[in-house]
Amino acid sequence: MKLGIIGLGLIGGSLGLALRSRSHYVIGISRHEETCALAIQKGIVDEASVDFSVLSAVEVIFICTPIGAIIPTVEQLKPILSPDTILTDVGSVKAPIVEAMTPLWSNFIGGHPMAGTAQQGIEAAQLDLFTGTKYVLTPTENTPVEAQKTLTAIVQDLGTELITCSPETHDQTVAWISHLPVFVSSSLIASCVQETDREVVTLAQKLASSGFRDTSRVGGGNPELGVMMAKSNQKAVLRSLRIYRQQLDKMIHAIEEEDWEQVERMLGETREARSLFTTKK
Incomplete structure (x- = not known):
């Protein structure tokens, strides 16, 4: 699949490594050109850019920004993406994000990988960060079934134990x-x-x-x-x-x-x- 990652820190970088190792084509987005270049050099992504328009044809996007940037990021993405694109985040709080996303994007599923290290940034990215960990998804009654199936398959392929529950x-x-x-x-x-x-x-x-x-x-x-x-x-x-x-x-x-x-x-x-x-x- 063609996947996008916005935010190439520890979680985004580790996702890129893991997803590419499973034959996905990964496009990364960072605010900094030097991070984009480093992500390509380290094999974290196939392509990288500071311009959201490169994500126009991807099927699933992982938003790996700080929580406060998730909604503004989606607002920037809206004019670029197909309505069929699946969006998910990796924030540690779900209810306010899911509530705010509901009127913005129907194909959104809240996510929270229960993984991390004391180090931060793209230099700390690890191929096996998610292996053997738990990954929470918080679909709602309005979540499209096919979107949930697609994201579930990707997450489980990372070697995680999938847990679903309500955002609250x-x-x-x-x-x-x-x-x-x-x-x-x-x-x-x-x-x-x-x-x-x-x-x-x-x-x-x-x-x-x-x-x-x-x-x-x-x-x-x-x-x-x-x-x-x-x-x-x-x-x-x-x-x-x-x-x-x-x-x-x-x-x-x-x-x-x-x-x-x-x-x-x-x-x-x-x-x-x-x-x-x-x-x-």
Whole structure:
């Protein structure tokens, strides 16, 4: 098939490598000429351009831009494409994107590949980034059946496990497993910084090891990404944060009351529950 990729960073670049390895003809779009040249040099795409018009004859387009650029990108594409062209995105929030896309493009299916690395940009692109990962699609009752079949076949051919759900279910799910941890982790770091005893702070910095590194890692990431999560998925993120706060309050109360049996019971319950989310299925 003739496929298009808009945005040639980690996800877009890795998609290009994977799709070309499966005999698709891939045309890439970047805002920068040097990225286009690098994408061709690295074998990520067959063609690359800063001009959307090269996508006029493609069958499926993966929009791999930041979330805020998805809708403006589609508005630019509308005059160029055939109505039969299938559009999909790779954003980590789905409901607002799908809602905004509904009047713009009938052949749109929201997507979210659950893959990535700490590195970003085209230099970080990997051929096997999606192999063995999960890929979420969020079709609606109005999604054309043939469009869903076509995109499903492409995604599954990447070696991923396809999961379909509603946009709203997707967003509350990622609020729990992806977005909430960022704000919890950020709050942990901010709390440590509030310590006023400099001797304690200095010693904490020396002693901090794998436990602190693991729980603080996502809170030390790109602030713009955290803002995007909160802004694009506000309702679900707030719901998760409030429930998390309730759990903290329960723990605080149990410790204040010296109810050690309750503390042990709560810790025991979470020890058992953790495997429900961390054991590969």
